[in-house]
Amino acid sequence: KLDEAQLVLKRDSNLYMNVSFSQMVTLLEINANVKIIAVDVNENVIIYGNEDFIERFETNEGIIRTRYFLKRRRLQTKIRGKELRKKLLEKYKGREWRRIREIYHKAAKKIISRALEIGATAIVMEDLMIHKKDPCSEELNGWIHRWSYRRF
Incomplete structure (x- = not known):
């Protein structure tokens, strides 16, 4: 069902149309x-399981992101040429994104293969609404929400 449409004029003088749709979804009855x-x-770390098993998947995402953050910060202070700095920053940004995406892919494959193996009919992810109420936890909320439900 079509909900809303907006025309947006960007700074580059291009006109874009944002369209939002909605769809009714029937939820699985849990018994x-x-x-x-x-x-x-x-x-x-990603921990998954049910009452029969619990498994742990080490992502080390925080370590990877910290390393690339420090590398980018060092590049910004040491390299004076704008073009070279921009090129190197893009290179490391892409490299970090590819490494993180590979980790997400491996984790999702492992969780889904385990779900198929035991015949699970639903995968439930945590709901972190408690962090939205606490303004001090914006940074923590950003760290935890990096792996989106849609990507999984």
């Missing part, structure tokens, strides 16, 4: 026969 896997995403 005693349904097998569910719960997923808990943290900065350096």
